[in-house]
Amino acid sequence: MSGETFAFTSSTLRSLRLQREMVEWEERRRAASRELACRRYQPVTRGFLAFPRPGRRPQYCRDPAVHNALYTGDFHKIKSIFKDETTTNLIVESVCEELAWSAELGMWVLTPQKQHTSPLRITSSRGYQDCVKHLLLHGAEVDAVVGGKAALHDSCANHRAECTRLLLSYSADPNILSEEGLAPLHLCTTQESLPCAQLLLEYGALVNQNTRDRRASPLHVAAKHGLDDHVKLYLCYGANIGHRNREGETALNSACASADKPKAAGCYYRVVKRLLESGADAQLAGRKNHTPLHNACSNCHLRIVELLLQHGAEVNIRNCAGYTPVDCALQAVEDYLEGEPEKLIATLLNHGAAPIHPKMLKFCALSPRTMEVILNTYDRILSCDSWMESVPSEVWQEHHVFYDSALCLLNQPRSLQHLARCAIRKQLGRRCHQGIAQLELPSSLQEYLRLPLEGYLK
Incomplete structure (x- = not known):
């Protein structure tokens, strides 16, 4: 098959990737050993001006057994693995396949993406309090930001109050920012996170x-x-x-x-x-x-x-688009048919909303009750094919009594009682919701002024 391509299976690719990671790990280990040996035999001179000690190089862990111990909270294994400052501050690295757009291939392809976290982040997010305490006692950096977040971000986001309390008691910064610019308090987004929010504020969160x-x-x-x-x-x-x-x-x-x-x-x-x-x-x-x-x-x-x-x-x-609150409500009628939008429209009209233009009636095509409220604010019903044509035939058949009554009143005078209602509502204006109750009228007439639903027009 020298002139052909070999079809790699997923297991073959996985094995090759693991081998590559092992080679990279071994190369880093050898480089670290050589550097340590050089430092060990290099004479140290301390003069008047001493150079600062270089920071610790990050150590990466890709061992599945270590990962499993952290994610399952195996306290005995964690105690045997994490014994000093170097091990407790390891960077836990994992590789997952994510879809990414390839401009060269012109298609979405699975590409390996490295994800970083820390032992302290993993145990804090899962509420393994004993493990968190062990790591802190053995030198874990409480405010280390690994993979974009600190351990306090994870404990708050996952509402682990006891771990949050433990981290704060070990001087974790309650205002530390993630790489996205979020403080732990910004990650308290569920009802269960309330104790975490209280702890953060008690320890000085802004x-x-x-x-x-x-x-x-x-x-x-x-x-x-x-x-x-x-x-x-x-x-x-x-x-x-x-x-x-x-x-x-x-x-x-x-x-x-x-x-x-x-x-x-x-x-x-x-x-x-x-x-x-x-x-x-x-x-x-x-x-x-x-x-x-x-x-x-x-x-x-x-x-x-x-x-x-x-x-x-x-x-x-x-x-900015020129819409009033009533316009916004009308545009949402079809999305909230079970929310009784007709009551919302009536409330806005009773608080002085301006008359609704007939062209907006098309938004009420699926809600004849909302359309009834609006039509009862008109002193006459003008011919408007746009809203009639927008009503589905099945809705028209189901509510034919209402629509037939509307057709009969097209360009016809409304009843004297209705015209009186329109005149009173116009006079009250924005005080309509309060003024109706103050009118010396029978309760039945007061209710009539509030645009009740009857299922037909007259």
Whole structure:
């Protein structure tokens, strides 16, 4: 087969790679031995000006047995392997195959990528407290940043409170930054990490320390993940509630923008409530001039919208694209059909939202209830083929009573009762949500003024 290529199997390639690693390891070992021998027989002279001692060269470990002992927390093996400063500060190296784009081949290929960590990082991330203590007692550098992070980053990210306490008691820096510019407090992103956050602050972590790139504070991170207890903790330690990140967003903006999952709605509601009660400004706009109300409407979060409106959010402010909060809510209707978007639209209209242009009705094609609320704000229904054509036939058939009543009223006068409702709502304007309750009218008529759903138009 001298003129042909040999088809390597995966096992063959793995064997060749292991052999290459063994050769590299042996070469490094021999080089280290030669250097040690030279130092041993070289005379040492100490003059008036002494040169500083060179730092320790990093030692790499690729032994699977050592890796297995660390990842499984085998305390007896770890005690037998890591006995001094040199071994406890080994760099644990592993190789994994990752997809990378090859411009030469014009395709994605698997390429070996080296990953580095340390014994202290591995044991801290897995909560092996006895192993962590053994490594620290035998000279492990508590603040060593290996593979981009220190051990304290891993213990906090994996909510290992006891390991976090142990590292801090051995003088770990609570404000140490990773290569990505994150402090340990920025990695407390789950409810289970609250004890770690408390320990960090007790040991001097800076509550207003920002990430290097986005300039986000721990309060931003907690608000983004809907962590009410973390938010409360940071505010007690003096977190700056008005701080803006690089995109100009406050913690309130982050919370409202991240509340996009209905299952986590309660968590974000509590965070927003706490921030507003602590003095957060409901009108501060962030990225693309999005206010918290824009973000909450985009996520169809009725309770947060009501909170923001109660705290002075402007209902008709426009973002950079010219959209009001109502526009954002309409564009999200199809994504949140189960979130009762019609109630959100009615709430915004009752707080003085400007009349909705008929061209926006196309966004309500799958929600006839939302369309009913909007059409009941018009004194007459204009012919508009765009929204009629956007309604799927199956939806039209299911709600034919409503759509047939709308067709009958095209370019026709509405009932006198409805026209009176439109006149009263127009007169009340932004005070509609409060003014209706103060009118000396029967409760049934007050409810009629609030745009109730009837399933048809008249």
